Amino acid sequence: MICISIAHSSKFRGAANTLYGINEYEMSRQASRVCFEILADNGYACTLVDCGNLNDTEYSIYKTKLINSMNPQPDLALEIHLNSSEDKSAHYGEVLYKETTKSYIAKTSADSICQYLKDGFTKSINPLIYTDNGPIADERGLFFLDKIHCPSIIVEGLFISNNEQADWLKNNGAQAYGALIANGILNWLRKVD
Secondary structure, eight states: OEEEEEOSOSSSOOOEETTTTEEHHHHHHHHHHHHHHHHHHTTOOEEEEOOTTOOHHHHHHHHHHHHHTOSSOOSEEEEEEEEOOSSTTOOEEEEEEOOSTTHHHHHHHHHHHHHHHHHHHHHHSOGGGOEEEEEEEOOSOOHHHHHOSSOEEEEEEEETTSHHHHHHHHHHHHHHHHHHHHHHHHHHHHHHO
8 A cells, every 4th residue: 555645734835935825835835736646547556645624733743643553554655755956057856765674665666756857857958957867765763654654655755945856746746746756666666466
């Protein structure tokens, strides 16, 4: 089973790009739903976690308790984000995972997602403004990765603060972002099945 967690909540919307009128929660919500639908349509068991209108602290605790109490435990939990930076030219994508005894699962799924993001973005975004940083072991102790018991990853494929990448999101939709992530997961699942 794959557990897809929507980043942030309607109360705590995460990063935003005011020029394009988009925020991280709404983009994550749309991308996560598309990812869920594609996986389900391909016959994979999956669940979607949306923390609705909880605040920042509440949603983090609620989400981890909910995912950790799932029976059976998910084979993989992922959270779809958008990155943000003061440097408006930041343009790389990455998928973060936690080094554990089960990190092979997280790292190989992250690697597959990175490849699909890179291939998808470089066909529509000039390759000079998108760099794939690949799967990265989390060294910051990110709450989602640190507290979830099953293999878990955080996808940060685009910078919402980069106007060219925000324009891609606005024009192609979070649905296209979610589809790229779903196809990366499907590719990984087909290799491990």
